[in-house]
Amino acid sequence: MGKIVISENVSLDGVIQDATGEEGLGRGNWFTHISDEDRQEWTKVELEEALGAEALLLGRRTYAWFVARGWVSRSGEWADRLRSLPKYVVSAGALEDPTWINSVVLKGDVVKEVAKLKRQMDGDIVVYGSGRLVHTLMEHDLVDELRLMTYPIVVGAGARLFGETSGVKPMRLVGTRAVGDGLAFLTYQRV
DSSP states (O other): OOEEEEEEEEEEEBBBBBTSSTTSSOOOOOGGGGGGGHHHHHHHHHHHHHHHHEEEEEEEHHHHHHHHHTTTTOOOOHHHHHHHHHEEEEEESSSSSOOTTEEEEEOSSHHHHEEEEEEEOOEEEEESOOOHHHHHHHHOOOOOOEEEEEOOOOSSOBBBBBOOOOOOOEEEEEEEEEETOOOOOEEEEEE
């Protein structure tokens, strides 16, 4: 059985939107508020996670973000690993022909398709970004683990990692790790 792992860059106040400033939120670009040393340590953690993944699960807009930023042809160990992984993209029809190698579009009922994917795979199925998809997965109890790279900044506005849910979603803290001097990497598992 596969394990759905949500991996997010998140501010102290839960914002996941516009970390790089490219979305035009006006409060974005908080990724640049960390030191170069912290960014290097962050990259090591991201590579480690990618090496441990069996697949990626992405929303259409996050998939397009990766493609637009050249991940389809980047070089380096991290890019090579992401390229080699199977990528499952949730799309309601706007994405027909994915350009990133090893990509498959999941159409139809998201909950049924992701539950089926979990049954078919073994290991970590990592979700990057994909805010709307994350909300759906949380609501339907499909998330097994949260990995939150927490940045020492309060953004004050923007899309949050968690929206309203129909009920309480208990999680258990299973890991904490300082990343560089400013980031905290928190790991939670579903209770």
